[in-house]
Structure formats: structure tokens, C-alpha cells
Amino acid sequence: MADHKKRVDIIIGKLRENGHKITPQRMAIVEILARSYGHPSVDDIHDHIKKDFPTMSLATVYRNIVLLKSFNEVLELGFPDGSNRYDGNKPDPHPHVICVKCKKIVDPDLDSLDEMTNEVAEETDFTILHHRLDFFGICSNCMAKKK
Amino acid sequence: MADHKKRVDIIIGKLRENGHKITPQRMAIVEILARSYGHPSVDDIHDHIKKDFPTMSLATVYRNIVLLKSFNEVLELGFPDGSNRYDGNKPDPHPHVICVKCKKIVDPDLDSLDEMTNEVAEETDFTILHHRLDFFGICSNCMAKKK
DNA sequence: TTTGCTGCAAATAGTTTGCAGAGAC
DNA sequence: GTCTCTGCAAACTATTTGCAGCAAA
Numbered sequence: 001m002a003d004h005k006k007r008v009d010i011i012i013g014k015l016r017e018n019g020h021k022i023t024p025q026r027m028a029i030v031e032i033l034a035r036s037y038g039h040p041s042v043d044d045i046h047d048h049i050k051k052d053f054p055t056m057s058l059a060t061v062y063r064n065i066v067l068l069k070s071f072n073e074v075l076e077l078g079f080p081d082g083s084n085r086y087d088g089n090k091p092d093p094h095p096h097v098i099c100v101k102c103k104k105i106v107d108p109d110l111d112s113l114d115e116m117t118n119e120v121a122e123e124t125d126f127t128i129l130h131h132r133l134d135f136f137g138i139c140s141n142c143m144a145k146k147k
Numbered sequence: 148m149a150d151h152k153k154r155v156d157i158i159i160g161k162l163r164e165n166g167h168k169i170t171p172q173r174m175a176i177v178e179i180l181a182r183s184y185g186h187p188s189v190d191d192i193h194d195h196i197k198k199d200f201p202t203m204s205l206a207t208v209y210r211n212i213v214l215l216k217s218f219n220e221v222l223e224l225g226f227p228d229g230s231n232r233y234d235g236n237k238p239d240p241h242p243h244v245i246c247v248k249c250k251k252i253v254d255p256d257l258d259s260l261d262e263m264t265n266e267v268a269e270e271t272d273f274t275i276l277h278h279r280l281d282f283f284g285i286c287s288n289c290m291a292k293k294k
Numbered sequence: 295t296t297t298g299c300t301g302c303a304a305a306t307a308g309t310t311t312g313c314a315g316a317g318a319c
Numbered sequence: 320g321t322c323t324c325t326g327c328a329a330a331c332t333a334t335t336t337g338c339a340g341c342a343a344a
Binding site: 023059 | 303
């Protein structure tokens with residue numbers, strides 16, 4: 001089964017477990033978040049679903065994201081400029097590499113992060129619960145265009 | 148000379164260089180940001196200055212922060228819940244450790260971050276410009292109170 | 295049939311902007 | 320004297336909420 005299908009099943013399962021109904025609108029939102037291709041914004045999700053549900057309301061997207069966040073099934077990436085992006089495919093904290101030109105978001109593999117977390121916990125005497133790590137830069141594609 | 152005094156001088160110097168006037172309100176904002184004790188929010192800054200300037204406007208705080216950001220003399224820490232905190236003492240990107248109970252923010256020393264940046268650049272083929280790293284947890288003080 | 299969900303519109307909160315007068319240089 | 324800065328209020332934008340009707344289970 002494809003990766004995002006598994007995520008859909010997991011998320012839908014959690015919703016049912018907790019007594020939530022599976023409406024077509026909710027299903028459409030879950031489908032997009034299970035893929036989270038390019039880490040969509042609320043508007044991305046809303047725009048995409050409006051093709052199938054012209055009456056789809058932004059409020060519904062927001063309400064479903066709040067619900068999914070409460071189950072830790074979607075990761076919210078908020079930025080200072082107010083833009084929020086979402087990841088329902090890998091909802092646990094992980095590093096992101098963000099192109100400041102085209103806004104593309106890539107997930108790098110970084111193994112040294114766990115030991116860094118331990119290092120920080122020891123130095124500051126904090127109990128670390130989660131983290132947020134973003135690298136901002138220019139992707140090779142945008143870099144090529146620049147010349 | 149004390150650390151924050153140096154920062155005041157540097158910031159004021161940059162402002163003068165660029166033809167900006169040094170008003171008492173601006174000076175008060177710079178003084179607080181030069182210390183950035185506890186990484187203040189816009190409201191923290193505004194509340195503090197209102198003691199000396201009862202007519203101090205929030206808009207003035209915002210405008211001065213925008214100005215100082217444009218010179219890279221203040222680091223903005225935006226959070227998904229909309230709260231923004233500022234650091235004008237160490238305006239270059241650096242890791243933060245944030246207590247989710249009391250909102251205290253601590254600066255840890257982490258030397259391994261530079262090599263991690265290189266690792267990411269190599270793996271993703273991005274030109275990395277800056278980064279953002281936050282650890283969220285509970286400080287020892289709040290942990291003790293919990294029991 | 296019951297209960298939660300949706301769409302709409304209004305409310306909210308943080309931030310930005312237009313304008314006229316004040317003040318730094 | 321010039322030109323930027325400030326305070327006020329209005330504008331803006333992203334998100335949340337109240338409500339009545341609708342639909343999943």
C-alpha cells in the first residue's frame with residue numbers, strides 16, 4: 001500500500017476511534033494532508049478542494065486542522081510572516097529545508113539531531129519535549145535561474 | 148563597557164549612518180532590545196516604556212522593530228500561536244531553549260550546529276542562508292513545582 | 295434518530311498604514 | 320527650516336466562533 005494511503009487509514013482510524021464522523025469534506029482534507037506534497041498551506045488545501053466542493057469553507061479547513069493537531073496527526077509549521085504550512089505525512093518534529101525563493105520545503109536526513117537534543121538537555125537542565133529546526137536557503141533550481 | 152551598552156552604541160550608530168533620527172522613544176526601544184532580557188515580546192517592550200512615555204504607541208514599537216530588522220540588528224522569533232519574541236542582543240540566528248510552562252527562553256551553547264549546516268547543504272544541494280532552531284521543554288524550576 | 299459537521303457571516307487579535315502635527319538635526 | 324518620526328484611528332489579514340440547517344452513523 002502506498003505511503004500516503006497508510007497515513008489516510010491511520011488518520012481516519014483515529015478519527016473514528018474518537019467518535020468523529022467521516023464527511024466527504026473531511027476525507028478530502030485528510031487525503032491532502034496524508035500526502036502533504038510540498039507542505040501545503042491552509043489556502044493550498046482550500047483551493048484544491050474547492051474544485052470538487054465549490055462551497056467548501058475555509059473555516060472547515062481550519063477546524064479540521066485543529067482537530068488533527070489535537071491527535072498529533074499533523075505538524076504545523078508556523079512562520080513569523082504569518083504563513084502556516086502543514087505536514088500530515090510525517091507529523092513528528094523533523095528538520096526542514098526551505099527555499100526562500102520558491103517556498104519549496106524539503107525534508108533532509110539528519111541523524112545528529114538526537115545527540116544534540118541530549119547535549120542541550122544536559123547543558124540547560126531542561127526536560128526537552130520537542131523541537132523545531134528549519135534551514136532557510138536557495139534551492140539549486142532557483143540558484144540556476146538567478147544567473 | 149557592559150555588553151548591552153555596546154549593543155546600544157552599535158545599533159544607534161547604524162541608525163545614524165542611515166539617516167535616522169534618535170528620538171527618546173526610539174532610544175528606549177533600542178535600550179530594551181540591546182539587553183533583550185528574557186527575549187521580550189512587542190507588548191513587553193510597549194508596557195515597559197509606557198511607564199516613562201504614557202503616550203507611547205504600539206505602532207511605534209512595531210515600526211522600530213521593522214526598521215531594526217532591516218539592519219539585521221534584531222532577531223525575530225515568531226511562533227505558530229502568533230506570539231513574537233525579539234532578541235536584539237544576539238541578532239544572529241542561534242538556538243533557543245523555551246520553557247512551555249513559564250515561557251522563559253535560554254540560549255544554549257551548541258558547537259555542532261555549523262557542521263550540521265554543512266551536512267544539510269551537501270545533502271539537499273541548497274545554499275543555506277540562515278536557520279532557526281528551537282527546543283521546547285520544561286525548565287528545572289517548573290519541573291520542581293510540578294511534583 | 296441522534297449528534298456532530300458544515301457554510302456563512304460576524305467577531306477577534308495581532309500587525310500595518312494614512313495622516314496631521316511634533317520634534318530631531 | 321527640512322524631513323523624519325510619532326500617536327491616533329482606521330484598515331487589514333489570518334484565524335476563530337455562533338448559529339441554523341444538513342448529513343453521517
